[in-house]
Amino acid sequence: MPLENNIKPQNGVTRYLKENMGTLIGLFAMCLVLSFTTNGVFYSQRNLINVLRQVSSNACLAFGMTFAIITGGIDLSVGSILALSGTLSAGLIVHSGFEPMQAVCIAIALGTLLGLFNGFVIAKTSIPPFIVTLAMMQIARGAAYIYSNGQPIRAMIPEYTVIGTGYLGPIPLPVVYMVVFLIICVLLLSKTRFGRHVYAVGGNDKAAIFSGVNVARTKMLVYTMSGFLAAFTGVVLCARMSSGQPTAGVGFEMDAIAATVLGGTSMSGGVGKIGSTMIGVLIIGVLNNGLNLLGLNSFWQQIAKGVVILLAVYVDMLKKRRK
Amino acid sequence: MANETLLQMKNIHKKFPGVYALRDVNFELKAGEVHALLGENGAGKSTLIKVLAGIYIPEEGEVIVKGNSHIMQNVADSQAHGISVIHQELCLVPYLSIAENIFLGRERNVMGFIKRDTEAAEARELLKGLGLDFDPNTLVGELSIAQQQMVEIAKALSVKADILVMDEPTASLTDKETEVLFDTIRRLKSQGIGIIYISHRMSELFEITDRVTIMRDGQYVGTVNTRETTRDQLIAMMVGRELTQLYFKDEVKPGEVVIEVKDLVNPPFVNGVSFAIRAGEIVGMSGLVGAGRSESAHCIFGLDKLQSGEIFIEGKPVKINSVREAMQNGIAMVPENRKEEGLVLINSVGYNLTLTVLHEIFRGHPLGNPRFEGEAISRYIKEFEIKTPTPDQLAENLSGGNQQKIVIAKWLATRPKLLILDEPTRGVDVGARAEIYGFMNELAKQGVAILMISSDLPEILNMSDRVLVMHEGKITANLSKNEMSQEVIMRYATGGGNINAA
Numbered sequence: 001m002p003l004e005n006n007i008k009p010q011n012g013v014t015r016y017l018k019e020n021m022g023t024l025i026g027l028f029a030m031c032l033v034l035s036f037t038t039n040g041v042f043y044s045q046r047n048l049i050n051v052l053r054q055v056s057s058n059a060c061l062a063f064g065m066t067f068a069i070i071t072g073g074i075d076l077s078v079g080s081i082l083a084l085s086g087t088l089s090a091g092l093i094v095h096s097g098f099e100p101m102q103a104v105c106i107a108i109a110l111g112t113l114l115g116l117f118n119g120f121v122i123a124k125t126s127i128p129p130f131i132v133t134l135a136m137m138q139i140a141r142g143a144a145y146i147y148s149n150g151q152p153i154r155a156m157i158p159e160y161t162v163i164g165t166g167y168l169g170p171i172p173l174p175v176v177y178m179v180v181f182l183i184i185c186v187l188l189l190s191k192t193r194f195g196r197h198v199y200a201v202g203g204n205d206k207a208a209i210f211s212g213v214n215v216a217r218t219k220m221l222v223y224t225m226s227g228f229l230a231a232f233t234g235v236v237l238c239a240r241m242s243s244g245q246p247t248a249g250v251g252f253e254m255d256a257i258a259a260t261v262l263g264g265t266s267m268s269g270g271v272g273k274i275g276s277t278m279i280g281v282l283i284i285g286v287l288n289n290g291l292n293l294l295g296l297n298s299f300w301q302q303i304a305k306g307v308v309i310l311l312a313v314y315v316d317m318l319k320k321r322r323k
Numbered sequence: 324m325a326n327e328t329l330l331q332m333k334n335i336h337k338k339f340p341g342v343y344a345l346r347d348v349n350f351e352l353k354a355g356e357v358h359a360l361l362g363e364n365g366a367g368k369s370t371l372i373k374v375l376a377g378i379y380i381p382e383e384g385e386v387i388v389k390g391n392s393h394i395m396q397n398v399a400d401s402q403a404h405g406i407s408v409i410h411q412e413l414c415l416v417p418y419l420s421i422a423e424n425i426f427l428g429r430e431r432n433v434m435g436f437i438k439r440d441t442e443a444a445e446a447r448e449l450l451k452g453l454g455l456d457f458d459p460n461t462l463v464g465e466l467s468i469a470q471q472q473m474v475e476i477a478k479a480l481s482v483k484a485d486i487l488v489m490d491e492p493t494a495s496l497t498d499k500e501t502e503v504l505f506d507t508i509r510r511l512k513s514q515g516i517g518i519i520y521i522s523h524r525m526s527e528l529f530e531i532t533d534r535v536t537i538m539r540d541g542q543y544v545g546t547v548n549t550r551e552t553t554r555d556q557l558i559a560m561m562v563g564r565e566l567t568q569l570y571f572k573d574e575v576k577p578g579e580v581v582i583e584v585k586d587l588v589n590p591p592f593v594n595g596v597s598f599a600i601r602a603g604e605i606v607g608m609s610g611l612v613g614a615g616r617s618e619s620a621h622c623i624f625g626l627d628k629l630q631s632g633e634i635f636i637e638g639k640p641v642k643i644n645s646v647r648e649a650m651q652n653g654i655a656m657v658p659e660n661r662k663e664e665g666l667v668l669i670n671s672v673g674y675n676l677t678l679t680v681l682h683e684i685f686r687g688h689p690l691g692n693p694r695f696e697g698e699a700i701s702r703y704i705k706e707f708e709i710k711t712p713t714p715d716q717l718a719e720n721l722s723g724g725n726q727q728k729i730v731i732a733k734w735l736a737t738r739p740k741l742l743i744l745d746e747p748t749r750g751v752d753v754g755a756r757a758e759i760y761g762f763m764n765e766l767a768k769q770g771v772a773i774l775m776i777s778s779d780l781p782e783i784l785n786m787s788d789r790v791l792v793m794h795e796g797k798i799t800a801n802l803s804k805n806e807m808s809q810e811v812i813m814r815y816a817t818g819g820g821n822i823n824a825a
Contacts, residue, residue: 191690193681198679203667209626210656210664211678211733212646270669 010249023262023279026308027286034290054287056129056174057082058232059278063185064226066235066277068228070189071219072202072269073088073129075226076107077118078256080140082249085111087148089235093286100160104239108231114140119220125164133223137253144246144306153244164208164240166313174236181229185274198222203267258305263311283308327354329486330375330406333634335384337370339720344370345381350536350541352486353733354741355510359520359528359549362538363561363752368521371538372488375519376408377401388486407484409475411491417464421447423443424463425478444612450476453507469500476507487511488519493527505531507590525554540565562753570785573764577788578602579637580652581772582741584623587632592618594796596632599606600741605763607777607787610816615796616776620743624656625649627737636740650679657730657747659776665719665730673700673714675729680736706757707732724755731762742766746777759785780809794818 018063034042063076068075085107092103114136119134136199155161166173168254189195200208208215230249238244262280265272287308291301331353337345337466341654345367352358360368373379374385376394386394387402395401421440430823431441446459455473463471472492477485489508493501508518508531520532528535529549537544537560537751544560583599592615600606601707610616621627623634636652640775643649647793649656656665666675677696684696699716707728709722727747734742744763748756763773763786783790790807791802792815800815 187690193685193691194673196678196681200667200672201668204663206664207667208678209646210658212650214645214647215518224519271668 017272020264020276020279022319023264023276023283023312026189026312027279027283030283030286030290034286034293037093038290038293042290044053044172045291047289048138049170051171051282051285051289052175052178054174055281056178056257057233057237057250058183058255058284058310059178059281060282061226061252061257062277063274064229065253065256065260066263066265067185067189067222068129068200068226068258068268068271069265070198070202070269070272071222072205073122073219074133074221074257074267075115075118075137075221076133077114077140078132078226078230079249079252080144081111081114082237082252083246084114084140084147084234084239085231086146086234086248087144087153087244087246090153090160090238091147093157093160094153094155095265099145100157101164102229103160104163104235107235108228112224112228113236115230116220116224116280118227119223121132122223123216123219129223141246148244148246150246150247153237154242155244161242164238165209166234174240176238177232182274182278194218194221197269202271204270241304255284258309262309264316280312281306283312327515328352328563328614329389330352330367331385331387332789333385333387335371335374335381337379337381343541345374345775348384348538348541350543352519354485354515354517354770355512356534357518357520357532359522359532359535361522361528361535361557361561361632362544362755366561366752367500367541368538369486369490370541372408372490372519374519375401375406375486375488396439402484404486405482405484405649406488406594407482408488409472409479409490409492409681411494413468413475414469415463415471415474415478418462419452420460420462421457421466421477421693422459424474425449425459425481425640427478429482430777445481449481451566452480452510453477454510454556456787457575457737460490464602468495468501469497469503472496472504473507476511481512485515486519488516488521490557491523492520493522493524501527520763525557528557529554548582551703558573564738569753569760570640570765570781571757572786573768575603575767577604578770580635581637582623583635583638585633585635587619587622587634588628588630589618589622589632590630590796592796593622593627596622596793596798598798600774600800601634602772603767604766604788605773605775605786607775607783607790608793609777609780609783609790609812610793614776614793615744616793618796620656620745620776621651633634634738650737653738654743655734655737655739655741656678656743657734657745659725659745659749660815661723661750663728668719669717671761672704672709672711672718672721672729673720676703676714676733677734703732703736707762722752722755723791724751725757727751727755731759735762735766739771741774743774743776746778747775748777748779748782780812782810783807783811792816 034051065075075271087104088110089107092106093100118133118136121127122129165176167174184285189198197208197213200213201215201218206217234249237248259280260277261267262283263273263276265277284305288301291304326336328351332348332350334451335348348371360371370379374381375395377397378402380394385392393404395404416427419427420704425446431438443459450457450459453473460769463474463786466474491723492504496504505610510519522528532549534546535552535557536546537557539561579602580599581602587595588597589591592765594621608616622629623643625645625648628644634643639664641652643652662668677699684692704711704714709728709732710725718729745758751759767773775786784807790802790812791798791822792802792812795817795818799818803812
């Protein structure tokens, strides 16, 4: 079947390695350096699991962000939605006497609704996604402060905290969630009709409209998803800290954007992959962890992150130009 | 100085992945000469210009500018060698004045402070040299397209360019504006400036150029003196064969009425449109720009909401509020601008081909059916003779004709009863045009009703069974094969209503 071969020239793994060669080399180089400089501490099982747990929240936000950026938009509200849903989940249990499961579901539903609202406004008006989600970023953050009176809400309830602190075998639950969302998002974007539509909307929304793609619905779904992922992450984070923190997630949207861009997603839309974003997430995670192990303070970590982002995106552009 | 050679390009080769964009191309330009570059879309004209402008670096070949052999490395390098390109899309900042635009990036200044008066005076001088009397402080956004073009020329000359490239400069000009442009070109000629002129309009070439270099499929075909050639010779060199018959229309006996629309209204462009089309009929739709042709089609295709009016498909009244509903009613539309509305250029040929039939591909396979999809894609590529190295090639890398074939293929994949073609052959080379007419004949035989909107009168006259003429949102004539002629259509298109056509 020669024609079949034309359409799928390489299998998935080869293609993945090839497309992400640059970032993968960077990631492995960092791991290699850390294995020498930390006397093997980096490679201890405990530390590796630690890294994965640390990146899990950024990963979930970045998956949603990747969808938003591929449609040519952006979602700045994820950090704030995370905080609002987190505080709400704790508050509903502590102040309103809800069962933990009910509280969690309500909190996630609210974040999802806010995402839907973002999507609705973006799809039905011509207000740019940057502005719409910037507004939501302020609104959700403000709501989180009002709801909690600006104070953390302590919720030392085992049925609640287990959501963030539990384990499945040796693997922390947040890592399990991350892997599940990773698989779902990869399939959604690369295999489904919805995924095709996402690329069409970002690649050329006019052509998408002329081809009968429901552009408005696609955008709404994308921001709803992003809102859901942010809310879910918020609940997990607060459960882990056994307290609803209205200050949680400040600046998380920027880490999510950074991971997405590191993975090669184009800010102008139409191009990007979830699997590549995951590498971006890991690079940022390993960098933070490594600099921690080396005893550098967190201010230097920020500078390092900035430099890595610039370098990585520049290398990626060079690679594309050579094509 | 008239015969001094300004520019020689020798044996230029430029390769892109999988294709030779330029193969062994030669070009020469003398001082005071207007030298046309002629070729179909995809022949390599723009690639050659990009090599000259330093945007592409050729793999092989030599560029000699005023005696120095030098391959341009970037745009600034090219400008430093006196080469200036005026692109088809004008590159001016509308919110800046004429003078500010001319000196953009090279501001006349003292320690960073702009010398506005010096700039204005120099700009005035440049404009005067072109025979123009504009106030250099006018905002560019307030100028007409033709005037903006003059500003582009002034800007090009301000860098002391003596090699000027004009890419389709008359594409958006009226006849009168074109005359002004030609006067300017003659003035520049007399000053010893060499001009490379790209245009598809034959009559212009004979009016303004001294020599014509013809390209085809990335190769140099030949150079002729304009005075010693003919239109037919140029066309034959362009297409590589004598073009005997471009239009070919098979007679098909029309069947039942497929679509009937009554009093479609959607102001300001659609003000009461009624017509019917039968199976197997090709109905042309003619009219001037802004007459409401595309807008009427958009109403039928669910892109625009109707204020009032009725649509009947095979006799049954239907409501169409979205493209999806139009598709469910068996309507397909190949839009006017394939790059903006037809294709997702940054995605693959295969991706584009199945965009309209995703519901079929994913039916029963929520995670896709690569095998079924791959077979469908290969079938379309073969059936429509889409020239692409692989289905994974990005749509933007294909020629205009092949891109158009993708758009047509993706709509025929929906097996429509009514196919609306909006300017089906605009920007499409002659070979692909003939193929597209072939598809139309084939479809008509299969009983598809075709509505062909076109501004190309020969196309309308040769390919339609009937012609609807629109003027100001209304259909002003419904002409049968033996009633239609260029004059009659133009009369109805300009609102010259009920003077009897005979």
